Amino acid sequence: MGIIEVILAFRLIFKLLGANPGNTFVSLIYTISKTFIATFSGIFRSAVNKGIETKSVLEPTTIIAMIVYALIAYGVVRLIEIFSTNKH
Template sequence: MENNRVYRSNENNVVFRRIVYYILGVFEALFAFRLIFKLLGANPESAFVSFIYTISGNFLAPFSGIFRAAVNKGIETQSVLEPTTIIAMVVYAFIGYGIVRLVKIYESSKTRRLQ
């Protein structure tokens, strides 16, 4: 009976870790799209670009104001490098990795207690 409980616990933890990595992947993809769109000077009035800016902007709010954006004005477009986006990508990756590591630590300590 003990082994069955350990197996279910490990299975639940694997599912939880996959969910965390999936959410992290969605965030990273949003930030990558934002970074590329800003660098290439995408039209912010485009529906898709506006959607990406709106959604990702909510998650960038804690990092705003750390650095100023570098703006390069071209003939037709304006290229913007947002260090805030890069910082957010790194910080959220560390947070996701930290959560997964905590789950693994909890899982290994629980397994040791049951043995």
């Protein structure tokens, strides 16, 4: 889950800073992360700010996905802790 969070964080930062989607690394992050945010798309509209050279995009979808995946990870860890403790 940590890897998913990092990929989504990269997506959020790249979109906010208007990274070039033609760059190989940026394109890879967008392609991989698209799978993880697809479930949450359409909840909110993205806010777009067009500058002189770049277009900054705030995607609430990415933020929602990060929160949900963090909660799922927390829940899984807690369940593992509960079931792995020795009950005497």
